[in-house]
Structures are given as structure tokens and as C-alpha cells.
Amino acid sequence: MAEHGTTLSHRKIYILPTKQGYAFVLLLLFMLFGSINYNNNLAYLLTFMLVSLSLLSIIYVYRNLYALEITGGKCAPVFAGEQARFVLTLYNPKPLDRFEVMFTPKQRPVSNIIHIQGFQTLTMTLPVQTHQRGHLTLPALKITSSYPLGLFGAWTWISLDIDCLVYPRPSTEAPPLPTHQAEGKGMATQPGCDDFLGFRKATPSDPPRHLDWKSFAKGQPLMAKQFGQQLNPHLWFDWSQMDDVNPEDKLAKITYWVLEAERQQVSYGLQLPQMKIQTGHGSYHKHQCLKALALFNVHRTGDSRE
Amino acid sequence: MNDPLIKRKTLIFICLSMSMVILPHLTHVPIWSTGVFVGLSLWRIYGHQKPDLLPGRLLLILVTLGLVGLHIVFFGTLFGQDVGVSLLIVMSGLKIMESRSKRDSYMVIFLGLFIVITNFLYNQEIILAIYLFAALLALLACMIELSAQAQSPTVKQQLKLSSILLLQALPLTIVLFVFFPRVSALWAIPGGSSGKTGLSEEMSPGQISNLMQNTDPAFRVTFRGEIPESEQRYWRAIILSHYDGKTWRPNQQRIQSLRSNPRRRLADPSYYKVQLEPHKGRWLVGLDLPAINPAVGDAHADYTLRSRNPVNELLQYEATSYLTYHTGNISRIEYQQSLQLPHNFSPKVRLLAKKWWRTSKNSRDYVDKVLKHFNQENFIYTLTPPRLTGDATEQFLFDSKKGFCEHYSSAFTLLMRAAGIPARVVTGYQGGDFNELGGYLIVRQSDAHAWSEVWLPESGWTRVDPTAAVAPERIEQAINFEDISDTGEILFTAGELGALADMLKQMGYGLDAINHAWNDWFISYDSELQKDFLSRFGININHWKDLLWYLFAGVGLVFAFMFYRLLNRCDRKVAEIAPSLRIYQQFCAKMAVINLSKQANEGPSDYQQRIIQRYPELDISVSEIMKLYIALRYKSLHSKPVLQQFKQRVAEFQPKKMIKP
Amino acid sequence: MNEPIENILKQVSQIILGKDEIIKLALTALLAKGHILLEDVPGVGKTTFALTLAKVLGLDYQRVQFTSDMLPADILGVSIFNQNAHKFEFHPGPIFSNIVLADEVNRATPKAQSALLEAMEEGQVTLDGETRALPDPFFVIATQNPTDQIGTFPLPESQLERFLMCLYMGYPDSNAERALLKGEDRRHLLKSVEPAVTHDELLQLQAQVGQIHASDALLDYVQNLIHFTRNQPEFLFGLSPRSGLALLRAAKSWAFIHGRKEVLPEDVQSVLPAVTRHRLFASSAGHASNIENLPQFLLSEVAVP
Structure with a gap:
């Protein structure tokens, strides 16, 4: 059962010898055999010390995981193909440091090893490769530790309910923005201050701040700087107006447009089947649009878990 | 599972720890064996940055085979203690060379742990034990280093942690050590050449004087009663009755029969406990003359004690001796054996013996005559006698007149036999220092001695020490080898040592007392002592299987205790974190009783306002409590009196009684 | 409560009715050397508020109306060539005053906005390679009209962070509204307001925070x-x-x-x-x-x- 947070004392922590742990057990048997054979008390002492150490290391590896509190945080949206970075918060409610606690998402090669001090809260980021747009749920996590001797390993599985929104992969073909669908006046210039357009002869009505005093100081006639801006119309990205057959291609293209429009600071709106997002811009607007694209025809229940 | 490559730091750390473990073996294995280890380690460390320089798999296999071959050539076998240790050392070098990953490095460490244990087969002294447990710390630190992947702790932290681990492992270790059943030699594999050199089973000139340079302890004795005088302390070990012209040996037909106690006991016996250092043979020492003690070993008719197995481990036994004794009649076979002379016995010596015998009244008189001769005819006691050629006895008696106890006892015995008096050579130890710190007598290898025993009709076997006739000081005090002059003449020191020397001597005694206690309590812990020790706690062991129950129960209990402690030790600290907060929580709990509990996200002053709004009559006390709380917690006031005051106010605060219904 | 602070609050609340919380927060921001973003519809008294604060605190005050054709120079100032003296003379922009009311910042283009915001962040202005320090204290009250969206350039999130606080002025409650309607014009009342603290005292208060x-x-x-x-x-x-x-x-x-x-x-x-x-x-x-x-x-x- 997935949940948002968990405390490891409430779950089963399994402990078994590691590969070198089995070799160590073999070594101990040899040593015991030798000690009995030679009836050598120092050999006995050493053997028993090593036996005790390995028993002790069982407690240590258990303690590394015991009572650790893990809370699922969130995951910032990413584009398909990027790594989703799931944020988990760990809290160590005990005063002792925990070393070398390893987090491995199920069936992923990457793992994250942390060291968390007593009473410390630690934020950990787990990268998980994404392939498909939609929701990506954090895979089950295996938490392991074999510190300090590496002879025994403790592990437990947890599954946390954290989702990552995966935006569609933006088209790499860099399709031009659909300017022909602009509504309104089309391309025009409008007075503004963004772009320097050129010089013209100064008239008395020009504000002094717009005059080119530098060239005037050099003895040239007084000129006025002309500023203006290209007044971009609102763009509409309309699903029905696109000729691609594959809906994923369409989504990729629109994703690219959204990013491009955002870069150019142009207002844009989205027209998808059964969904319309009014024009606007800014990061929140961008997120709304990309989310609509990411979840287009994806049902929350039939999760695209890969 | 990805297994990352080992770091250079880890590699060096492992190599150093392994060297620590191998160091005590330097004297046990040929020098090239440790050389191979050091060479391979250095090569591997150097090759860490230049992997091209490291050997390939094929080369490594060839080198391995070559080294095994070298062992066969050098030792002639692959089985045995020395060759085994040598192989282990070489193999750990090869494993270091081969190790790329962590798992390989673990194997190196495991080999190291095994090498630690082989050290104990050679020597069980406390100094070595301490050293090797320090080496064990280093190996544990290596394991910690290997299991730490993300943040590698510093060497200091690792050593600290491994010490903590070792200490925490101690209770379990003790339980295992005490309760693990000791079954004496289930499958007796003959021990190798372990043990130190001790008294040899035969005597030829120079053998004992070699031993005399050695100040290692031979055995230690704790007397139950009074300690006999120095000249009484003849520790009998071996009887040599066969002389072949060069070497004295025990008789071929050693009389195996058990003998009776000395016939006439002329005084109360002396009871003592001997802690015998391992030597190669089976002899045991007993104060002249030991009584039968079946627990020790076999008592032979020549009044020696012999162990059933070679004394390869420290051996502890109790014995009884009669210092004044009468052995009674001599048996026929003993009589014959005690008159044996080599067939080419020097006629000159025989003639001398005849001459003296003719002028003697009886055997006793003859003995005195010979001793007088040694005393008055310029015989010199020296550790470095001239080399004797030809008939050693003849030369010694007539020409060189210089010799050591073995020369004197040999010559004396032969002179006796030539006159028809049954005589034999006894080797063992004489004297011993009393260690006041430990309350025991320590007898060293340098106390080794040889004397003679003659059978006289009036006293039975009688001890005669011809060396005492030449140099009586030898019997009364130890030889100070520092003072042996170049000529080899021995100066006996009378105890006018300087203060520093005295202090050093005391320190030596202290160290030896520790070793004695270590041997007494630890090294000699066996099935008998185990039974004895446990019975003191009311645990009676009838069969070694009984021990298993105690063992499992003990381990289980201690493990459970450690588990509980390690998991919960933490919680004790929590309480110390913020006492002010703890007291505040008590206050909030009291408020909760009157249905005005603090909201989780409520600060103190908001809470105060809410309380006062609801119960204005609480204003004064609540305001004061809050003021103290804010001072402690938000003004960071670290003041004990204020905390005390706060504690008191909260304790006195009784909202239930104070509010108006 | 500190006497000068009590004095300030009392004076301001006489002009700005029923907004004690906002006044306190504004003063908090000012003492914490932070700037304020006021989100509100026009006519709720933002300008009066800013003016009153300036007056009570004894500070000079400038108001800048942001428009889409505004240039950074309109805010920061400009160097004008004086033909007679044959040298450049710096004409400081409205930003060179203690309290700046930046009205409707979201109407200006991003370029003009960032000129203001950079000056706010750094406490200085760099023009023509010359760095000029802004007066101390320096306090910007920017307003933004949340209702109109068309033709505006909302401040990006990263720039919003430069404001310590974002306040809603809100409509006055009915009592305050009635008092407003009944009473004198607030601007007239302002003339009677005397500074409650000196310039040095104000700097000292900021230091004490x-x-x-x-x-x-x-x-x-x-x-x-x-x-x-x-x-x-x-x-x-x-x-x-x-x-x-x-x-x-x-x-x-x-x-x-x-x-x-x-x-x-x-x-x-x-x-x-x-x-x-x-x-x-x-x-x-x-x-x-x-x-x-x-x-x-x-x-x-x-x-x-």
C-alpha cells in the first residue's frame, strides 16, 4: 500500500549475510576448527571476538534503518526523456548518526547513499529516468545498509505515493511558431522601449532622455533615438489546425511552441480537443499548458507507470 | 550489483594493516616470503595510478604456481605450520595484487585475520596478544573503510569506531570464551615445531651452555607452603644413563613401570603448582624428588615425570615433592644400566678411578675424594671451555680442567661408574628467582643445569652436584651474563647492583608477573579449569553437551541486552535536549485538562492570550510562566535558577483548582 | 512599544483610516530595509499612504507612473550635455529619493521593470559607467493592478522575490469609509502632519532591528x-x-x-x-x-x- 510517508520501525527489516559475509562465516568455521585442534586459547579468543563482532554488526545494520522516518516530497515536472528528480525527506529521530543508507528504486541501476546525523532532517533527491509523458509514480524503494563491517545487510522495501508530472518531449525539429493564425492586427510596431529602432532628427517635443547627447557632444546635430517594440499578437496553438497524423507528434510540436513563445515573451493560448486554455504567459501559465499536454488522453487511474 | 574499484587510500591502508599482522611472523618464515608480500603490495600501490604496469591474469597465475613450487623446493612439503604460514603470506600478497574491487579486498582482510590466528600457534605471550589485537583494530578499520561508500570516514574515525565495536563485542566474546566446551584433543594432529627450545633429551658438551644464554622463562612455580632454599631447588627433568663416549642419552629400555613413592619420607612434602612453558619434548619438571601425581602424566621409575603428549602448549600442573628422601633398593636392571660404560672407555681414567677406589674406605669416601679433586686441582668453571679432541673425559680431567656443569657431571658420573658405583646424569634446572610481585618462583632457561645421582647403599639414590664443588656460588646465585669476561670466566655478582639495575629488575619481575597471571588465568584455561571455574558459580558440568545450553542461553541473553541497549541508548539523550520544552509540555498538559490545550501551531504569547481571555483568573500565574518560558526558549537564556523557577512555577500551577466554574 | 514608533503609527493612522495592520506591516518592511508590493485597484489610497509615510518619517518622496513606453532612463535619470559648460550633467531620475511610489509597475516593459528592480536590490544605480548611491533609507512601494491583464507585463517570479512583502490595501471598512466621506480631504490633512522622527533616528531604528x-x-x-x-x-x-x-x-x-x-x-x-x-x-x-x-x-x- 502506497502512502505518503513511513517510519521504518513499523515495517519488516530483513537481515542476511552479504556475499563477503558468507565468506566470513566460512573463515570463522576454519578458525574455530583450528582453535579446537590446537586447543589454543588466544585463537579461541580471536575467533569468538570475530563471532561477536559479526553478531554485533547485525544490530548495527538494523539500527541504521530502524525508526528512520521517510516522507515523500514532490517532484518538479520534467520533460519526457529527462530524469525525474523525486524529493524525499528523511528524518532521523535518534541522536546517533546513520551511515551508508542506500536507496535504490526498483529495477533501476542508480542508487543514492546517504549519511544522516542525529536528529537531522535531510532532503534527498532520487533521479529516475522518464520515457513517457503523463504521471510517473516513484517506483518501490529498496533501502539497504551494511555499515560498518559489510558482513550483514539489512533491507526493507517501501513504496511512497509520489507522482511526477512528465511533460511531453518537445519537438526537436524546431517548427516555426504558427504566426499565420494570429488574431488581430498582425505584425506591427508600437511605441515602446524594448527595441532601439534608429535615429531621426530631434524635434523640440522629444523628451530629453530620448536625445542622443553623446553624438551631440561631438558636434553632430541633435538626434532623437527612436524606440519601439514589435507588438506580438496572441498566439493560439490549435490542435485541429495541425496536419500531423500522430497525436504524439502534435503534442511534441505544441510543447516546443509553448517553450518558444515563453522564451520570446509572447502571449499564447491552447486549443485542444475538449480543452481550451486562455492566452497568457508566465511560468504558471506555461505549467498549466504543459500539464494539459502531458495529461492529454492519459487517465489518472490507468497510470502510465511505464 | 556494481562493485566499485578500490581507492588508493584504502589500498594503502589495507597493505599497512596486513604488514602489521605479518610482522611477528618474520622469524618463522623465510625472508623471501615476506619479501614477496612487500614487493607485491608496493607494486600494487604503485600500479594504482598506472594500471598498465599491473600484471595480467596469466602472469599472475604463473607467478602463483612458481611461488607454490618454490615452497615445495624450500620446505620439501606443502603441509606443516611454517610452510602454511609462508603460503598464507605469499597468497595475501597475490590477492592484494589481484584485488580490483571491494570484494577482493575483503578476501585480503579475511586472509589477514587468518594470519593473526596463526601467530598464536607460535607464541601466546600477552605482549603479542595485545599487539595482534591492535592489528585486528586496523583490519576492522579497513572493513569499515570498505563498507563506507559515500562519505569515507577519516582513519581516526574508523579506528575509533572499530575500538567501540571491539569493546561492545567484549561481553559476547567473554560468554563464548567461558562457555564454549573445551574438548581435549578430539583429533590429535601433531603440532609442528612450535614451542621454544628447552632442555634437550640428550646431553653433549655445549648443549646446556647454549641454553644458559637464554633468559626466557622455562617454568614458574607457586608453592603452597614455604619455598625451599636455593640449594635445595633442583628441578629434575631428564635422567641420562647411557653414555656412548660423546653423548649422554636416556636408556633405550626406559623403565615404563610406575614406581612407588620414595620409600622413607623423612620430612613433610612440599606442594606446588608448575606452569611449564612449551618445549619440544615430553619431560615435566619436578622438585627433587617428585611423588606420584597421576593427573600430571606418567611417573617413571627413575623418578621423573613425563607428559603423555608433547608439551606444545603452556602446561599447568600440580605436584608434590619430598625434599628429604630415601629411595631404598636399586633394581637389577637399574643397577646394570647405571654402571654402563662405553666400550672404548679411556684406560687412563679407569686407572685413576681404580687408584682412588683402592684408597677409599667406602663409596661415600670415594665420592668425597672425587669432589675434593675437583675442588682442589685448579678446575675452572667457564662457559667457553676449550674445544676437546679425542676422549673428552680424559682431556677434561687431565689437561684442560675447564668446563661447565655438563662436563663436571659427565666426568663425575663416569668416575663413579668406573669404580663400580651406580651413577647417572640428571638434567633439569637449578634455583630460580622469587618474584615478589607475583608471589611465585620463576625459573629461566639460564637456570638449566646438569648434575649427578649416585646409588649408595645407606641412602639410596643420592644427588651429588660436582659443579658445586668447583663453583659453589653457581648454586647459590645466578650467573650474571652481562659480566662474563672475554675469557669466558664467570663472575658471580653478589647483589651490589645499582639502583637503576634494581629498578629494571623490579620492572622485569612486574612484567613477568603479568605474564604469569595471563598464563594462569587465560592461556591454561581448559576443560578442567572450565569445570572448576564454572562450579564456583554453582554451574556443574557433567558432560560437555551441558555447556552448549549455557552457551546458547548466555549468547542469547547478552545479544538481546546489546540489542536493547544499542537501539535505546539514544532515547536517553532526547530528554536532555530542551528541558524548558519538556516543562512547557507539562504546562500544556495541565491546560489540556481544563479543555484549553495548545494548538500545534500556536506560539506562547497567542496561547497566553487565549487562556486569559477564557479564564481571566489565571492571568497572573500564566503570565509569569509564559514570561519564564519565553526567556528560556526565545531569549536563549541559559540560566539554571530561571529553569528551576520555571519548573517550580509549572509544578505549582493547578489550573483546575484556580478556575471559577 | 518604542515611543517614536508609536508616534509614527499614530500619525499615519490618523490619515489612513482603519488600516492599522497594513501600516504596521509597511513600517515593518521599511525598518527591515525591504520593499513593498501593493496589489490593489486604483483609488484605495495607495498614493496617500505612501505620501503620509514619507511625511511622517521626514523623507522625500517621488511617484513614478509606469507606462509601456517608459525607458530605464525615465526612472534612473540621464546625463544631458550642457552646451554652455561643455560637459555632461546628470539629471537624476525619480528613483533618487527616499520613498518611491512605483505605480502600476506591470504596465512597463520588462526593461524598465528590471531597471527599477535592480536599483532596489543593489541600493545603487550604474549609469554611463558611473555608480551613484541611492539615498538611505530607500524604500520602494510598487503597486500592481491585479484586475487588468491585457497589455501588461506581470513581474516574473524571480523579480517578485525582491519585494519583502506583498500587501493588499483592500477597501476601508464601513466605519472608516464613513469617516472618509465625512472628513476633510486627506491630502489637505497631510499638510498638518509633522515628521515624527528625524532622519538619523530612522536609520538608528533600522540598525536596532x-x-x-x-x-x-x-x-x-x-x-x-x-x-x-x-x-x-x-x-x-x-x-x-x-x-x-x-x-x-x-x-x-x-x-x-x-x-x-x-x-x-x-x-x-x-x-x-x-x-x-x-x-x-x-x-x-x-x-x-x-x-x-x-x-x-x-x-x-x-x-x-
């Missing part, structure tokens, strides 16, 4: 708050470290205004909505769980340690 003590227990609380926003799915982004610093600084200033030498959790709680309102954004999960007011949600969920 820095000495307010924040205990470990309080810092724990602040950290818990920040962590909560970083880890809960309701928030699109977590609070930045800069936001954490802003929160603590505002809390200290608030504690100072209330005459305390140490910060209490209540101080943090009082300033938190104003400090985080423009820094927190709801994520999709937040919309799903219908959280209207993120700062309130934050305060209600995080316990005081």
Missing part, C-alpha cells in the same frame, strides 16, 4: 516552515533561502515594533502571509485539494516546536 535575538528554537520553527513548502506537494516551488532570510528579517522587525528584543513564533506568523504571498504558488495538487490561501495553509500545518 538587526540586533533582535532569534533563538535556536525560533530558527527551528522558521526552518520547519521552509522545509514544509519544499516537501509538500501542494506548493509548486519551495521557499528559497532568500525567502527564509526575508521572513526572519521581517519577523525581527515586527518584534522590534512591538517592543521586544527577541522574536517569538507569533512574530513569524504575523508577517508570514505578507512575506510569502507573492512567493508561493499552488501546484496542481494544491488545486486539487482546494487550498485557497497557501500562507494560511502553511501556518496551520506547521507546528511550533
